[in-house]
Amino acid sequence: MISKYGRDWIAGPLAHIARGLALTGVSPNALTVIGFLLTLVVAFVLATGNFLLGGVLLIFAALFDTLDGALARHSDQTTVFGAFLDSTMDRYSEAVTLIALIYYYAGQPDGATAVLLLACTMAGSLLVSYTRARAEAVGIECKEGFFQRTERIIVLIVGLLTGWMTPVLWVLAIFTNVTAVQRIVDVYHKTKATS
Numbered sequence: 001m002i003s004k005y006g007r008d009w010i011a012g013p014l015a016h017i018a019r020g021l022a023l024t025g026v027s028p029n030a031l032t033v034i035g036f037l038l039t040l041v042v043a044f045v046l047a048t049g050n051f052l053l054g055g056v057l058l059i060f061a062a063l064f065d066t067l068d069g070a071l072a073r074h075s076d077q078t079t080v081f082g083a084f085l086d087s088t089m090d091r092y093s094e095a096v097t098l099i100a101l102i103y104y105y106a107g108q109p110d111g112a113t114a115v116l117l118l119a120c121t122m123a124g125s126l127l128v129s130y131t132r133a134r135a136e137a138v139g140i141e142c143k144e145g146f147f148q149r150t151e152r153i154i155v156l157i158v159g160l161l162t163g164w165m166t167p168v169l170w171v172l173a174i175f176t177n178v179t180a181v182q183r184i185v186d187v188y189h190k191t192k193a194t195s
Helices: 002-024 028-047 051-065 067-074 080-106 112-137 149-162 165-194
Strands: none
Touching: 028 051, 028 067, 028 080, 051 067, 051 080, 051 149, 067 080, 080 112, 080 149, 112 149, 112 165, 149 165
């Protein structure tokens, strides 16, 4: 939902930054890889339990993550492989972030529930991505769902910065999987309509 309506809001600033990046000669694919490396730094910080610093760094990494697409569009370097690489690195970025949190909570005496919620979130996030990819592979557009990657990152950042991790983990675990189910239902209706 935020992905859909927020895109226009940040398009202008991203275009300005993309113009500057284009002058450096850096490629969109290089930005994708650098963004993932930044996420690895975030994951290390989260694994140590420094959630406030991790939240601040995650804001930076998330903003940086949007620049590869903006640069590709501005410099006319959009490619099929670039889109594939970006999507793949997005999945890896989310996974390493969740794994880092699982690592931290697994070492806490009362962390069992948090670990379970994070595992459910990881399963749901992979299914949100997979359902779209699988639907598009058979020619069906599948962008349904109100809790996509942007929403998940924003909610996680709020939890990290405020310390309200318990309610945030419940929100992530539930609504990530609700979104996956929304996409399954959406594809069902679309295939039923054409059969």
